[in-house]
């Protein structure tokens with residue numbers, strides 16, 4: 505069991521938008537000048553999005569800590585990223601790196617990314633990923649044991665099983681977070697139809713087996729369908 509618990513390290517945070525991915529399958533789009541958002545704009549968007557995300561969290565869940573902490577990573581050299589995690593008390597934390605703020609063009613995009621991260625928590629994705637990782641480790645570890653594997657074989661099988669289990673549904677989780685994130689963005693007073701344009705500048709991960717993120721066109725389709733279905737802008 506101790507080993508299974510160690511495997512939980514596979515799921516440290518639900519992620520969104522690592523702009524440094526080395527998985528680009530198409531040539532980079534023509535360099536578009538991105539304005540970046542200031543710290544003042546960040547505070548403004550946070551003041552709008554956070555209470556809406558907390559209200560949605562309380563309405564849609566029970567027993568989940570809905571007191572979001574939205575923060576900026578103090579290390580100025582941390583790569584561009586935004587992610588959701590839980591602190592040691594189980595409080596949901598949404599972190600933006602400073603370089604990430606430089607990659608976001610306007611407040612609608614920032615609200616969209618912040619809402620997407622909040623949606624990961626509301627949909628309980630970290631806990632669901634952990635459960636999948638443990639199931640994967642138990643299944644593959646059990647198969648290796650049945651096949652007469654050595655202790656090292658079983659340990660390797662558990663590692664692979666945990667990684668596959670954690671990744672198995674992560675594309676679905678991203679699309680779920682995009683859908684609920686679209687609604688939170690709108691309710692916070694921003695335009696998801698503008699915010700979604702952020703995806704056009706993300707490197708497209710393509711449709712890779714066990715990739716962690718769905719292809720960008722699929723994400724844009726989900727956001728646009730959510731906008732249409734709910735009569736948003």
Ligand SMILES: [Zn+2]
Pocket residue numbers: 518519520521620624678681
């Ligand atoms: Zn995400």
